[in-house]
Amino acid sequence: xxxxxxxxxxxxxLLVPFSLASAEFRDMSVMVEGRPTECGITCLDEDDDGxxxxxxxxxxxxxxxxxxxxxxNNWHIEELDTDVVLPLCNAFVPDDPDLxxxxxxxxxxxxxxxxxxxxxxxxxxxxxxxxxxxxxxLHLRFVVH
Numbered sequence: 001x002x003x004x005x006x007x008x009x010x011x012x013x014l015l016v017p018f019s020l021a022s023a024e025f026r027d028m029s030v031m032v033e034g035r036p037t038e039c040g041i042t043c044l045d046e047d048d049d050g051x052x053x054x055x056x057x058x059x060x061x062x063x064x065x066x067x068x069x070x071x072x073n074n075w076h077i078e079e080l081d082t083d084v085v086l087p088l089c090n091a092f093v094p095d096d097p098d099l100x101x102x103x104x105x106x107x108x109x110x111x112x113x114x115x116x117x118x119x120x121x122x123x124x125x126x127x128x129x130x131x132x133x134x135x136x137x138l139h140l141r142f143v144v145h
Contacts, residue, residue: 044140052141055112061085063108065122065138067092070101072126073135075108081118085142086111112144 042055045064055061065075069092077087087110094104110120119141123134 046136046138048140049138050140052143054143054145056145057112057115059112060088061110061112061142063110063122063138063140065106065108065124066103067106067124068101068103072128073124074127075106075122075124075138076127076131077120078123078131079119079121081116082113084112084114084116084118084144085120086113112142115144117141117143 041060041062043062090108092106094102096102122138123131124136125134
């Protein structure tokens with residue numbers, strides 16, 4: 001297993017239990033003006049739309065997006081050079097886990113892979129209606145050093 005795979009597995013094993021049960025994790029994962037948090041992960045959200053984000057190779061980026069999959073809507077990657085920035089995983093964390101259909105946050109981890117620049121375009125739509133029906137769009141420019 002590669003060093004990145006081991007690091008990701010360790011990170012996910014630590015974060016997943018907290019993402020489902022801990023309000024403290026939710027508070028920690030809010031955007032901190034696009035700068036690394038205490039744990040070294042750059043946290044972004046929809047308010048960062050249109051920004052250019054500078055990251056170092058192998059740095060992790062967490063993007064928090066408001067979502068409600070029970071409506072059929074989901075966030076889809078429409079543009080990204082995966083040689084520069086790689087999507088690792090995502091998980092939906094409902095606001096109220098006991099309420100079926102609860103809205104919440106889609107937390108999506110990306111990793112800066114190699115030096116370069118890429119646009120990340122995410123659109124929120126029902127897959128059967130296609131990207132032209134998107135009700136929300138997030139556009140970020142990544143510069144990896």
